[in-house]
Amino acid sequence: MTAHGEDVRDGDGRAESDSPSEPASSPETIEVPAARERARAIPEAAVARLAVYLRVLSGLRDQDVTTVSSDELATAAGVNSAKLRKDLSYIGSYGTRGVGYEVAVLIGQIERTLGLTRKHSVAVVGIGNLGHALANYGGFPSRGFPVAALFDLDPDLVDVPVGGIPVSHIDDIVEVCREREITIGVIATPAQGAQEVCDRLVAGGVTCILNFAPVVLQVPEDVEVRKVDLAVEMQILSFHVARRQQEAGVAGESEVDGADIGPPGTGVRVPDEFDSVNGMVERL
Known part of the structure; x- marks a missing residue:
């Protein structure tokens, strides 16, 4: 049918x-x-x-x-x-x-x-604790997203294999991404370097970016960016805990507005379409 x-x-x-x-x-x-x-x-x-x-x-x-x-x-x-x-x-x-x-x-x-019948190759930029974990995460290749390139600024990490792939310097992002036909870039760098990394990925032909850096990236219209901010996810979880305590009649140290998740007066609200928070492992 x-x-x-x-x-x-x-x-x-x-x-x-x-x-x-x-x-x-x-x-x-x-x-x-x-x-x-x-x-x-x-x-x-x-x-x-x-x-x-x-x-x-x-x-x-x-x-x-x-x-x-x-x-x-x-x-x-x-x-x-x-x-x-x-x-x-x-x-x-x-x-x-x-x-x-x-x-x-x-x-x-x-x-x-979902486009999973097409070939995808992933590049991870920033091989700190998070980037190292992402580079070694077995769920990527098993679901059709093999990690094909790793990048970092630290000269002590360059050429050192992580998950079987030698780390390249970020200066080589454009060339390596083009050579290895990278389709998805993962940014796991500090906020101050994320935009430059993003620009290099885009110049290397990457049109989809998963951003873990706590910054809003500026990209061309044809580039898709998904942002994962763990601190924001924790704040949303905190909201749900506080709301459930309030509904159960448990008195906390301060009253929690049923719609606000930020400090009083910030106006930070949970989107209407937000049903639940998936764990980090489930997202990956």
């Missing part, structure tokens, strides 16, 4: 339109014929959940599970069934009534949507 005018059903064979709480998909998602256009119509929050579904499905495949129902997949991914069915409607649903989704088929569809 596809989203091209045919009957779109969920993993249990139910038509998406049968769900009173969730529409099958947005009109533009159904009307566009090309998979590329359909992917562009997927909301960013749904893209993040697709990555979670893929992780769950990959685990099921490793356990030799061949089919999974929408309820089972939703529970394992931590979402409700209606949200899962709508997310999968963006890419087309492949389910059979009474059987569910074929795990292998759904994995392939999500991988194509």
